Amino acid sequence: MTVDTAAPAPQATASGAGEHRSFKPRYPAWLALPSLAYQIIFFLGAMAILVAFSFATQTGFNQITYGFSLEQYKAVLDPTYLGIFVRTLAMAAGGTLLTVVIGYPVAYWMARYLGDKKLLALLLIIVPFWTSFLIRTYALKIILDSNGFVGQTLHLDIMYSAWAVGIGLVYNYLPLFILPVFSSLERMDWTLIEAANDLSAKPFSAFRQVTLPLTLPGFVTGALLVFIPMTGEYVVPAILGGGKFVFIGNVIGDAFNSAQNPPFGSALAISLMLALSIFVVIYILVATKEERFGS
C-alpha cells in the first residue's frame, strides 16, 4: 500500500476518546442457556452422531457396527469422489465470483444512485426470497429449458450442464451477497470519493483504494454467505444438473437415502466440512490482509 507504516497498536493517548468505558453485561448469563441447549442438542449432538457414523462400518442392510474405522475416509479419497469434491468447490468458487461480479455493481447502484427508491429496489430483491427455493429453481428450469420460450428464441441448450447449474446458483444466492454489501455501501461517506478525486485519484482508482476497502467487511460477509451454502448445494444440481452434473451434496444425499450407507455419507459430510473450513480460513486471511479495521 502507501508509505508503509507498522500497524498502530491502539495506545491510550490523552486525546483518545473514551478509553476507559466498561462493557459489563447487564443481564445474567444464564439467560443464554436455552439457546446454548438448543445448539448443543441439535448442532453439536447431530455433529457427534455424524462423526460416530463416519468411523463406523456398514455390516449389512441398515446395520451399523460402531468402532474406529478409517474405511469410509479411504473411500472418500477415491478419485471419483475427489473429482466431485473438486467440482463442487470449483463450481461454488465460480458461482461466488459470478455473484460478486453481478451483485456488487447492483448494490453500488442501489446505494449510490437510487435515492428514495432504494427501499423499493431492496424489496424487489428480497421478494423472490419469499418463494420456496425449490419452486424458484423449477421456475428457472422452465426458463432455461431448450424447449421453453427463452430456449427456443435464443437457441439455448444448456440444461443439465455446468452452465445451468451455475446460473441456478447465482440466481438463488445473489440477494445474500447484495444485502450485506448494500448495507456497507449505505454507510459509505461519498465525500471520501470526492476527496480521493480531488487528490488526483481517477474514478476507478478511488474505488479500489477507498470504496472497496471500506466496504470489505460487507464484501467478505456476503461472499461467505454465498460460498458456504453453494458448496453444500443439493437442489440446484439435482434439478438443473439432472443427475448428470452432481455436487458432493447429491452424493451425500444418495449415500443416506438410496444407498442406505450412513457411514460413507457421514465421512463425505465431515470431509466437506474440513475442506470448507480450510478454504474459508485462507479466504478470510487473504481478503483482509491489506486492510485491517479498527472499529
Next chain:
Amino acid sequence: MTDANDFDVEFRGITKRFGDVAAVNNVTLQVRKGEFLSLLGPSGCGKTTSLRMIAGFEQPDEGELLIGGKDAVGVPPYKRDVNTVFQSYALFPHKSIIDNVAFGLKQRGEGKAERRAKATEALELVQLSHRADDRPTMLSGGQQQRVALARALVMNPRVLLLDEPLGALDLKLRKEMQFELKRIQEHVGITFVYVTHDQEEALSMSDRIAVMSNGVIEQLDEPRAIYDNPKTAFVAGFIGEMNFLTGTVTSANDGHWTVDAGVGVPVQGFGAAPLNEKVRVGLRPERLVVTPNSDETGTNRVLSTVLSKMYLGDQIQFVVTLPSGATVIAIEQRASVDPATDNIKPGDRVTVSWDAHAPLLLGIVDADKSNSTDTSTTKETR
C-alpha cells in the same frame, strides 16, 4: 486591463442551475495570485457551489471558468491543480494519518521515500508529525482538520479551496485555527479561496471578501472597505450590525448630503446622493453616541428614549426609540464613556448623536419592495 495570467481563478459570467434555481447567477470573479479570498454569505447564497465548480465537482451551465489562465470547464477534479479542505474533513478512515497525507502524492506517482518525506514535512507544518501512525478516528476534531489541511497543502496546489473548514469546531478552537490558517497561508504563499458564513472569520483572515447573496456577488472588496463602505443594504446588514433608516434626499452638494429620515432631525453624511430619491441609510451601532439628556438637538443629534439596556461586560448595548418611533441599537465601549452614560436606565431621555462620517448611503429604495418601510433592522448578535 490586466493579463489573465495574473489570476489563479477566473469566473466569466458563470451560471449554475439546480432545477429551476440558479445557485450561481452570472458571476464574474477574479482570484489574484497568492491572495486569501473569502466567499461569504448565508446558506444557499451560492458560495459552496462556486467553490465546488473550482474544484471540478460541479460544472457550470454557462460562462467560462479559468484556472491558471486555462479553460477548466469539463476538466475532472483529478486533473485540476487545486485541492480542497472539506467541511467534514473527509479523511480516509482506513488509512493512517501519514498515508492520508501522502495519498495525493501516491496518485501522482511519486516515490515512496519522497512522499513520506513530503508528508512528514506537511504534518510538521500543522504540528502533528507525532501522530503520523495513528488512525483519523483517534484524533480530535481540530487535529483532524489540520490533517485535512496538510493533505491538501502537501500537493502544493495552485489554489487551496476551503469549505467552511472551521464550522465543526468550538469557538475557542476556531479562533486558534483562524490564526493558524492565516500563518500557514502566509508561510506557503498559496492562493486560498475560503468559504464561510461567519463574517468575523472572513474579516479576520481575508485579503479580500466576496459577499454573496442569492447567487450573485453583492460586493468584492477588502475587509475594511466591506465593513466601512458597504455598497448594498444586504452587505451592510450581513457584515456586523447595522441600523437602517429610510428617507428622502433633501439636499446633495459639495460632497454632502442630507436625508429626511423622519427622526426629527436631518441626517447628514458625506458623499454623493441622488436628490429627491428615497434612499436607505445605515448607521453602525458603535458609531452612535448615547449621552444623558442635554435638550440640545440638531443635525445628526436627536433626543430619544431608552427602551432597554444590556451589559455585555466590556460594552453596553442600548436599544433606543427615536422620535419617529423607530428603534435603533447603540453600542458604547465602557472604557471610553463617562460614568453618567454607565448609569442610564431604561425610560431615560437621552441624546443620540453621530459623526457625519457615520451615516452610510446604501442605495435607492425600490418602491415595489415590501421591506422598504422598515426603518430598523439589525443582524448578527454577538
